[in-house]
Amino acid sequence: MRLTSPDFLVARDVGFGYPAKGRATPPAVLAGFDLAMTEGELFCLLGPSGCGKTTVLNLLAGFLTPTGGTLTLDGRPIAGPGVDRAVVFQSDDSLFGWLRSIDNVAFGPRMAGVPRDRRNAVAREYLKLVHLDGQEDKYPGELSGGMKQRVQIARVLANDPKILLMDEPFGALDAQTRTRLQDELVDIWGKTRKTIFFITHDIAEAVLLADRIGVMTQGPAARLREIIPVTLARPRRRGSPGFGEMWERINALIEDDAATESLT
Amino acid sequence: MSVVEKPPRVDALPSPPSVIAQRRRARLRAMLGSEYLLYAASIAGMIVLWHVVSTTFFKPQFFPSPAVVFTAAVEMLRSRELFEHIGISLQRILTGFVLGSAFAAPMGLLMGSIRKVRVIFDPYTQFFRFVPSIAWLTPVVLWFGIGEVSKVLIIIYTTTFIVLINTMVGVANIPPNKLRAAASLGATPVKAFFHVTLPATLPFILTGMRLAMGNSFATVVAAEMIAADTGLGYLIFNSRLWMATDKIFIGIVCLGALGLITDRFFRYLIVRFAHQYGPIE
Numbered sequence: 168m169r170l171t172s173p174d175f176l177v178a179r180d181v182g183f184g185y186p187a188k189g190r191a192t193p194p195a196v197l198a199g200f201d202l203a204m205t206e207g208e209l210f211c212l213l214g215p216s217g218c219g220k221t222t223v224l225n226l227l228a229g230f231l232t233p234t235g236g237t238l239t240l241d242g243r244p245i246a247g248p249g250v251d252r253a254v255v256f257q258s259d260d261s262l263f264g265w266l267r268s269i270d271n272v273a274f275g276p277r278m279a280g281v282p283r284d285r286r287n288a289v290a291r292e293y294l295k296l297v298h299l300d301g302q303e304d305k306y307p308g309e310l311s312g313g314m315k316q317r318v319q320i321a322r323v324l325a326n327d328p329k330i331l332l333m334d335e336p337f338g339a340l341d342a343q344t345r346t347r348l349q350d351e352l353v354d355i356w357g358k359t360r361k362t363i364f365f366i367t368h369d370i371a372e373a374v375l376l377a378d379r380i381g382v383m384t385q386g387p388a389a390r391l392r393e394i395i396p397v398t399l400a401r402p403r404r405r406g407s408p409g410f411g412e413m414w415e416r417i418n419a420l421i422e423d424d425a426a427t428e429s430l431t
Numbered sequence: 432m433s434v435v436e437k438p439p440r441v442d443a444l445p446s447p448p449s450v451i452a453q454r455r456r457a458r459l460r461a462m463l464g465s466e467y468l469l470y471a472a473s474i475a476g477m478i479v480l481w482h483v484v485s486t487t488f489f490k491p492q493f494f495p496s497p498a499v500v501f502t503a504a505v506e507m508l509r510s511r512e513l514f515e516h517i518g519i520s521l522q523r524i525l526t527g528f529v530l531g532s533a534f535a536a537p538m539g540l541l542m543g544s545i546r547k548v549r550v551i552f553d554p555y556t557q558f559f560r561f562v563p564s565i566a567w568l569t570p571v572v573l574w575f576g577i578g579e580v581s582k583v584l585i586i587i588y589t590t591t592f593i594v595l596i597n598t599m600v601g602v603a604n605i606p607p608n609k610l611r612a613a614a615s616l617g618a619t620p621v622k623a624f625f626h627v628t629l630p631a632t633l634p635f636i637l638t639g640m641r642l643a644m645g646n647s648f649a650t651v652v653a654a655e656m657i658a659a660d661t662g663l664g665y666l667i668f669n670s671r672l673w674m675a676t677d678k679i680f681i682g683i684v685c686l687g688a689l690g691l692i693t694d695r696f697f698r699y700l701i702v703r704f705a706h707q708y709g710p711i712e
């Protein structure tokens with residue numbers, strides 16, 4: 168049983184626009200964006216490319232400040248980046264190329280002043296959790312794409328955040344590696360009980376992973392169009408009963424949105 | 432390579448430090464050693480070409496052959512005169528280069544990282560980097576005298592702008608996600624500066640320093656031609672008065688060889704101590 172506090176992560180009426188030259192009010196990327204996540208859930212944010220998913224993540228992470236609305240985590244307003252929210256980035260350029268994978272993973276504890284022995288032990292443990300034991304001394308440049316994303320996942324887990332924010336972390340991987348990592352993520356989620364906010368544009372990926380899927384509108388001025396609970400039993404497979412129906416339902420929703428969009 | 436990721440090996444134990452050091456040394460040896468022969472052959476070929484061209488097309492006074500230059504060099508080495516010129520030039524170059532880099536790299540990091548600092552110092556950078564160091568020679572000699580200080584200052588000046596600009600470019604090239612990741616993992620701005628900005632910029636700083644080394648050579652020669660009575664630049668310029676072309680070529684060969692050796696040494700240091708910070712071309 169998961170401990171659930173409703174309203175763990177809350178976005179209320181959030182608006183955002185990137186500053187544009189010669190415009191007093193920047194064009195809205197997000198408008199009226201509402202979201203409430205439960206502690207411990209695996210939430211997938213689904214939407215077509217360019218609709219504003221990464222922007223939502225950057226707001227939640229505190230890298231950007233909303234132009235309107237409120238964001239809270241566990242009751243506390245989000246103001247700037249913080250160790251309670253850890254980010255797994257889409258591209259691997261967020262890894263520290265000059266540090267061995269163990270030192271990448273130990274980076275958070277190091278910033279917190281954890282002594283070397285302890286933080287190395289923690290890093291080793293999480294590298295093992297992501298099946299990278301034996302790769303401690305490799306530099307990111309010596310690892311494959313899938314391994315690098317594993318290092319990223321271990322790095323955020325080692326910092327013990329309240330929530331993981333993941334931005335299409337498997338988007339750049341080949342299909343087989345992606346499938347493996349999807350399974351492993353569900354496994355890690357089961358073991359660590361972390362709350363996960365996972366961005367994807369892949370309907371199948373969302374259905375495979377999510378407790379709930381938040382489908383975004385196309386944008387500009389995007390918001391959550393609908394939240395769809397996924398009640399399929401775990402572990403899930405692409406061929407699991409109900410998988411196809413779920414996929415169809417979400418696809419219809421997105422196509423409907425696109426159709427409405429082109430009418431206006 | 433197969434498309435499927437290999438399952439993690441259960442027998443892949445972490446390597447002990449001794450094995451890692453051994454591996455690193457082997458990598459180093461392979462890098463430096465494997466092309467030695469080719470390298471030596473290339474140098475030999477150059478000397479042969481020099482001999483053929485100089486003896487076929489030129490009078491010895493106009494383009495002395497390697498043998499002539501070598502004989503003259505042995506003479507100058509015996510009288511220790513050449514050591515003196517090399518020593519003093521090298522000393523000027525290295526002092527100016529080290530001091531200039533030591534000033535410019537931190538300055539470039541600060542200018543790159545802190546917008547206000549950049550705005551304040553940018554006009555100076557953009558103004559003075561277009562004023563070649565040699566243009567300053569006369570005022571500097573008037574202010575600081577004909578001694579070593581003037582020459583070293585001129586080389587500091589040369590080094591500063593090259594290293595500074597390269598460092599700033601390096602800071603600008605840090606992927607924003609690296610700094611964002613660091614912030615989310617609990618790095619304060621100061622910690623992010625030392626743990627991310629500095630190491631991420633190091634390859635650019637080192638590249639800037641290698642470029643600056645070349646310019647330091649050019650600068651020291653010019654300075655010594657105009658305001659010195661020692662050094663390789665003086666040797667080259669002074670020999671002109673006596674049509675001592677052999678000595679001019681000694682100066683030229685020494686400059687090239689010194690440059691090549693210092694650059695090799697610099698690259699060695701980079702490979703040995705900073706290889707993980709980025710590829711060195």
Ligand SMILES: Nc1ncnc2c1ncn2[C@@H]1O[C@H](COP(=O)(O)OP(=O)(O)O)[C@@H](O)[C@H]1O
Pocket residue numbers: 185196214215216217218219220221222223
């Ligand atoms: N740094 C930025 N500056 C200006 N516009 C941006 C920036 N980042 C994204 N955008 C714009 O905001 C919209 C949403 O982008 P993004 O959040 O990256 O979408 P997604 O992650 O869903 O693909 C796009 O129209 C994009 O062009």
Ligand SMILES: [Mg+2]
Pocket residue numbers: 220221222334
């Ligand atoms: Mg995106």
